[in-house]
Amino acid sequence: MAAAESSESLNKKGERLYHQGKLRESITLYQQAIDKDPTHAQAYSNLGLSYQKVGDFPNAIWANRKAIALARGAGKNGVMASSYYNIARIFEAQGDWKQAEQNFWWARQNRPMKVYDDAILRMQGKQAEAK
Incomplete structure (x- = not known):
């Protein structure tokens, strides 16, 4: 159940779906990860890549720019x-x-x-x- 999952675990599930070619499903999980932690830069970056792959370029650019703005720490x-x-x-x-x-x-x-x-x-x- 998504409610009990962390932003990080939702992001990781989204990455697995992305690599399986399930782009729309990955977008949903990245959005859930961001809902849990609106500062999760990697989830925004991943979201941007999935948007890019489905041809939603305005949202892809927006999500990547959000990731850049939020990027902190070692990564x-x-x-x-x-x-x-x-x-x-x-x-x-x-x-x-x-x-x-x-x-x-x-x-x-x-x-x-x-x-x-x-x-x-x-x-x-x-x-x-x-x-």
Whole structure:
């Protein structure tokens, strides 16, 4: 029963459903996790990714930005990097190379990784092609 479960356990269940491809169900569990703890940044980040996968881009961007705003503690940089990355991927899919590059850059600022470096170069190339 969800009423007795913690925000963390609801979030973990949502992650399992997400990985099973049950995106709508994962959204429900992430929302329940957030209802239990409105400061649960990872649940917002996960919610944003599920929204992104179902094509609800405005809510995906909103949830990821909320995760960034709430990120605290030891996992702060990871939550922020993955959330900026998720936002960047949405802008990239929409062909907004400049916004995508900016969000990939912010992801890299929080957690330097080759995938972010490569994405920044890819967006710079797309912008150069468009000129």
